[in-house]
Amino acid sequence: GQQVQQSPSSLVLQEGENAELQCNFSSTATQLQWFYQSPGGSLVSLLSNPSGTKHTGRLTSTTVTKERRSSLHISSSQTTDSGTYLCAIETSNAYKVIFGKGTHLHVLP
């Protein structure tokens, strides 16, 4: 089965609304990163958060390691937030990073 599952798969919001994205993973993660992928394909690292809560700008990530889940909260969404948000983990027994399929976010003006 898929090791990293993200929900929802797509989300449409009005500008100014908040977004809550979820990531569940089936293996113990030594590292967890949230990425933003633009429509052109470039990946930008948003937050690295293997445990606890981290903030940067309008983004807040909370990872509960024991429950193998992480969330990404985007407050006061803007049209420029539209794109794909990917959750990725690195497990203790592999060097590679395992990605979820992403949440496609569309923020309407």
Place this chain on the structure above:
Amino acid sequence: NSKVIQTPRYLVKGQGQKAKMRCIPEKGHPVVFWYQQNKNNEFKFLINFQNQEVLQQIDMTEKRFSAECPSNSPCSLEIQSSEAGDSALYLCASSLWTGGREQYFGPGTRLTVL
């Protein structure tokens, strides 16, 4: 922001042709990863290096794909005989270490095999 450089950004090849793409990792990052992202947004790990040594690679990579990270030169990923199913976005990432370190991604090379 990431300083991983990938070239070319777009690559178009015919079936059976060689396709080569390059990656310059962030300065000081000894670990380099290659991933393939298909049209369904699924990422597939291909291979990774620590300095010039291969750490891990998948079977697919061992057959038609070759990769290297020579010292003082860009890393490269080459597909010996491209197939239509190889059309994808190829992403290179670098990291300070393999376990528990952040990975920084380049913009990717979008390969189209006609």
